[in-house]
Amino acid sequence: MPQEILLSVKDLRTDFYSSKTSFVTAIQDVSFDIYRGEILGLVGESGCGKSVTSLSIMQLLKDTPGKIANGSAVLDGVNLIGASDAVIRDIRGGKMSMIFQEPMSALNPAMRIDKQMIETICLHQDLSKEQALAHAAEMLKKVGIPDPSRILKNYPHQLSGGMSQRVMIAMALSNDPKLLIADEPTTALDVTIQAQILDLMKKLQKEANSSILLITHDLGVVAEMCTRVIVMYAGKIVEMAPVEKLFANPSHPYTQGLIASVPKLGSGVKVLPSIPGSVPDLASMPSGCRFAPRCKYATDQCRTQEPQLVEIAKDQKCRCWLTQGE
Amino acid sequence: MEKNVILSLKNVSKTFPVGKSLFGKPKKFVHAVNNVSFDVYEGETFSIVGESGCGKSTTGRLINHLLIPDSGEVWFQGKEISKISQNEMRPIRKNMQMIFQDPAGSLNPRMRVSELIEEPLLIHTNMNASEREKVVNKLLKIVGLSDKHASRYPHEFSGGQKQRIGIARALTVNPQLVIADEPISALDVSIQAQVLNLLHKLQEEYKLTYVFISHDLSVVEMISDRIAVMYLGFVVETAPKEMLYQSPKHPYTEALLSAVPIPDPTLHKERIILEGDIPSTINLPKGCPFAARCSKSKPECLEKRPDTHEVEPGHFVACHLY
Ligand SMILES: Nc1ncnc2c1ncn2[C@@H]1O[C@H](COP(=O)(O)OP(=O)(O)OP(=O)(O)O)[C@@H](O)[C@H]1O
Ligand SMILES: Nc1ncnc2c1ncn2[C@@H]1O[C@H](COP(=O)(O)OP(=O)(O)O)[C@@H](O)[C@H]1O
Ligand code: SF4
Ligand code: SF4
Ligand SMILES: [Mg+2]
Ligand SMILES: [Mg+2]
Numbered sequence: 211m212p213q214e215i216l217l218s219v220k221d222l223r224t225d226f227y228s229s230k231t232s233f234v235t236a237i238q239d240v241s242f243d244i245y246r247g248e249i250l251g252l253v254g255e256s257g258c259g260k261s262v263t264s265l266s267i268m269q270l271l272k273d274t275p276g277k278i279a280n281g282s283a284v285l286d287g288v289n290l291i292g293a294s295d296a297v298i299r300d301i302r303g304g305k306m307s308m309i310f311q312e313p314m315s316a317l318n319p320a321m322r323i324d325k326q327m328i329e330t331i332c333l334h335q336d337l338s339k340e341q342a343l344a345h346a347a348e349m350l351k352k353v354g355i356p357d358p359s360r361i362l363k364n365y366p367h368q369l370s371g372g373m374s375q376r377v378m379i380a381m382a383l384s385n386d387p388k389l390l391i392a393d394e395p396t397t398a399l400d401v402t403i404q405a406q407i408l409d410l411m412k413k414l415q416k417e418a419n420s421s422i423l424l425i426t427h428d429l430g431v432v433a434e435m436c437t438r439v440i441v442m443y444a445g446k447i448v449e450m451a452p453v454e455k456l457f458a459n460p461s462h463p464y465t466q467g468l469i470a471s472v473p474k475l476g477s478g479v480k481v482l483p484s485i486p487g488s489v490p491d492l493a494s495m496p497s498g499c500r501f502a503p504r505c506k507y508a509t510d511q512c513r514t515q516e517p518q519l520v521e522i523a524k525d526q527k528c529r530c531w532l533t534q535g536e
Numbered sequence: 537m538e539k540n541v542i543l544s545l546k547n548v549s550k551t552f553p554v555g556k557s558l559f560g561k562p563k564k565f566v567h568a569v570n571n572v573s574f575d576v577y578e579g580e581t582f583s584i585v586g587e588s589g590c591g592k593s594t595t596g597r598l599i600n601h602l603l604i605p606d607s608g609e610v611w612f613q614g615k616e617i618s619k620i621s622q623n624e625m626r627p628i629r630k631n632m633q634m635i636f637q638d639p640a641g642s643l644n645p646r647m648r649v650s651e652l653i654e655e656p657l658l659i660h661t662n663m664n665a666s667e668r669e670k671v672v673n674k675l676l677k678i679v680g681l682s683d684k685h686a687s688r689y690p691h692e693f694s695g696g697q698k699q700r701i702g703i704a705r706a707l708t709v710n711p712q713l714v715i716a717d718e719p720i721s722a723l724d725v726s727i728q729a730q731v732l733n734l735l736h737k738l739q740e741e742y743k744l745t746y747v748f749i750s751h752d753l754s755v756v757e758m759i760s761d762r763i764a765v766m767y768l769g770f771v772v773e774t775a776p777k778e779m780l781y782q783s784p785k786h787p788y789t790e791a792l793l794s795a796v797p798i799p800d801p802t803l804h805k806e807r808i809i810l811e812g813d814i815p816s817t818i819n820l821p822k823g824c825p826f827a828a829r830c831s832k833s834k835p836e837c838l839e840k841r842p843d844t845h846e847v848e849p850g851h852f853v854a855c856h857l858y
Contacts, residue, residue, distance in 0.1 A: 255724040356812075370813050400587035400751070402810045405795035409809055427725060430754075430797030453801045471729035473754040475796050476781065480758060481736060484729035488694040 213245040216421050217267070217306075217389055222281035222291075224266045226274070226492075234492040236262045236276070237445045239519070244389065249415060249422045251436035251453070253429065253468075255489055258442045260425045264391045266291075267423075268308055269298045285389065304334040307382040311394035313374035316381075317366040324362040327381055334385040349380040353410055372403035379407070383414060390415070393425045408435060429472050433457060438525075441465050444490055444500040447519055451526040461528045464501045499531070507532055541611075542713060542745050543576040543599065548608030548618075550594055554818065567817045568594040570769040570825075571608070573844075578712075581739065581746040583756045585792075586766035587814060592749045595766070596715045599747065600634055601625045612713070630660045633706035637718035639698035643690040649676075649701055650686040656708045675704040679734060696727035703734065710742070717749045732759060753796050757781055762850075765789045768825040769817055771844075775851040785853040788826045824856065832857060 222240040225233040237259040244250050252260050265271050267283045269290055283290045285306060288297065302308075310316050318326055327346035328339060337345065343362070350358035353376040366374055375395065382390060392411065396404040412435060415422055424435055432439055432453065439456045441449040441464065449462040460466045467485040487504040490496055498516055502508040512531055519529040528534070550569040553562030569591045576582040584592045597603040599610060601617060610618040617628060633656075636642040643652055653675055654668045663671070673683040679700040690698055699719060706714055716735070720728040736759065738744060750756050756763060757777060764774045765786065773786040784790045791808040798805070810829050821827055824837040836856050844854040 255726060372813050400814070401753070401795040401797075402587065402791055403813070404797075405807055406809055408797075409807070428797065429725070429799040433799045433801040433803075434797045457799065457801050468726060469799065471726055472799050473729075473732075473758045474800065475754045475757060475793070475798050481733055482729040482758070484733060485726040486730075488696055488727060489724065 215243045216246045217244040218284045220282045223279045225279045226276045244421050247419045248437045251432040251439040252425045254442035259445045304385045306389040307387040308391040309378050309382045309395050311397050313378040316378050349384045353380045389421050391423045448529045462530050463505045540578040541575045542578045544611040546609040548572045548605045564818050567820050572771050580761040583748040583760040583763045585756050590766040591769040596717050630709045632713045633711040635706050635716040635719045653704050660709045679704045695723050713745045715747045770825050773853050779851045786855050787830045787832050
């Protein structure tokens with residue numbers, strides 16, 4: 211079955227300005243597609259550009275010193291980059307919505323849950339207030355909130371972390387989005403609550419045959435949830451592969467190091483292989499391959515010429531000289 | 537092999553007042569640590585695991601005399617230390633150092649690395665400047681930094697390097713016991729392994745005893761000899777690592793282990809999905825602390841706190857099923 215592309219991101223680059231003329235480039239050359247009905251993982255360490263990628267796609271950089279310098283992100287035929295505010299308002303929260311690591315940052319602290327949910331629903335669906343309220347209650351039930359009518363009357367600060375995460379998910383899903391961007395949706399939660407939320411996201415995604423871009427630094431979550439995975443390092447995509455392939459046969463040395471350095475429950479090891487050094491600073495990116503200073507295979511070519519992201523096998527792309535000859 | 541107990545907690549409890557009534561008397565109490573008992577043996581890594589708010593850090597601070605228990609006893613190297621004065625504690629603290637989660641927040645930003653590392657030497661020894669410098673440089677090397685770094689300030693280091701400085705600082709006075717509270721949680725995945733391996737190496741070289749506090753069950757499995765699982769301020773299960781991971785007894789431990797996502801997409805494990813949230817520690821449940829979420833609970837569980845039983849040698853469980 212040919213897969214249908216829902217969102218196509220091409221050559222995305224975003225800069226952050228510290229003054230009128232000086233900036234650092236947070237992400238660059240970011241290109242990928244999301245298919246209908248898949249959960250695509252985006253992994254990488256803190257600062258590698260995961261959130262900037264999602265904020266750029268969602269057009270949520272307005273209140274930051276960030277600016278999209280290049281690229282396109284086409285959702286169902288509409289390029290989101292540079293689209294008018296009216297177009298974005300119509301899409302965001304409707305066809306495409308987002309959940310964040312910190313539920314409190316997405317919920318308005320001064321507004322009761324019922325009012326916030328009704329507002330979101332009525333913005334995208336032609337429903338009366340009563341109908342919207344009933345729909346809100348139904349959504350809360352779907353995400354496993356036992357007593358929706360009570361929670362609807364609460365303010366966000368009256369909810370526990372897991373509860374507010376569920377409210378945010380209910381809100382994000384209330385207009386049947388085709389694409390859900392979830393940025394570290396469970397990082398702030400405890401493992402038993404994380405298991406609840408992931409289970410729920412997967413179930414709802416299957417029911418609606420929607421797509422999720424799941425951003426996380428947790429390889430366990432990726433293995434559990436995703437069909438395909440993108441690995442980012444220092445602002446660029448370094449590898450992209452189906453999840454089984456990525457774990458069984460990682461081809462980029464960074465991916466290999468990352469997977470090897472995570473302790474695995476039940477593995478019985480006492481000492482882990484580790485990646486030496488640390489992630490480079492945006493303001494002083496190494497020339498050539500950005501991973502070269504930490505890579506045990508680095509050659510002179512690696513240190514001077516930057517490799518491109520190229521297809522190395524069916525469905526698998528890699529940015530490394532080792533996998534692509536001269 | 538003879539095992540020496542270096543640290544022992546006996547029925548330790550700690551509450552914190554929350555909110556004040558009109559007359560300045562606290563109305564409610566958070567029951568952060570409830571009736572906690574365990575022994576830690578010399579040279580082992582004893583881990584405390586559990587979800588946020590379950591009382592791990594409070595337990596760590598009770599051990600280190602940063603907090604005084606409401607009731608119960610803390611024995612360290614054969615001495616009851618929970619009721620002694622700060623003055624009496626000072627020489628003891630030399631043997632008991634702490635490493636914190638937030639490597640940035642636990643280092644004074646206005647002090648150079650050399651000053652940070654030698655500070656405990658100024659408090660606990662009479663070494664002169666050149667002796668101290670020798671110790672500092674040796675420690676920097678041990679934790680994988682170099683004497684070049686001695687004159688720099690904390691902000692010039694990455695998170696992993698800052699944590700190395702924190703570790704060096706804890707080791708300056710040759711402690712016997714190191715309490716590490718989530719020492720790698722704030723670090724990047726690729727850096728976590730570096731720091732874990734360093735802790736492992738130091739333990740072998742210096743015969744250190746670790747009390748390792750963490751919420752990450754995969755990390756705990758890797759480094760621990762024995763483990764205590766906490767829930768709502770109670771220790772619900774204590775066991776040697778193999779027993780705990782291969783045959784967990786307490787229903788909460790079972791659920792916790794089954795919730796850990798495993799980085800292997802070919803593995804499809806059955807999960808126990810717990811209902812509901814962790815209850816408040818202000819009004820502790822009358823019976824078993826886990827009863828509200830436990831699929832195996834019986835009427836008795838709501839009425840009576842389970843006592844702790846030794847179900848096999850070294851394996852302790854607080855649950856009415858046993
Ligand atoms: N508002 C901002 N101003 C300046 N730089 C920024 C801003 N937001 C992000 N950056 C920079 O962009 C880079 C990528 O940030 P991003 O938040 O996407 O990382 P991330 O991979 O999501 O990290 P984490 O896992 O820590 O959230 C970082 O170096 C970050 O410092
Ligand atoms: N100084 C304090 N004042 C009030 N409550 C506290 C204080 N310190 C800890 N607590 C509470 O005690 C419980 C256990 O806290 P802690 O030991 O820090 O948990 P963790 O397992 O996350 O380290 C929590 O409910 C926490 O909110
Ligand atoms: S291009 Fe060279 S330095 Fe970069 S990851 Fe590949 S082998 Fe390592
Ligand atoms: S005592 Fe009862 S409620 Fe508590 S864990 Fe055991 S079976 Fe469950
Ligand atoms: Mg982020
Ligand atoms: Mg803590």
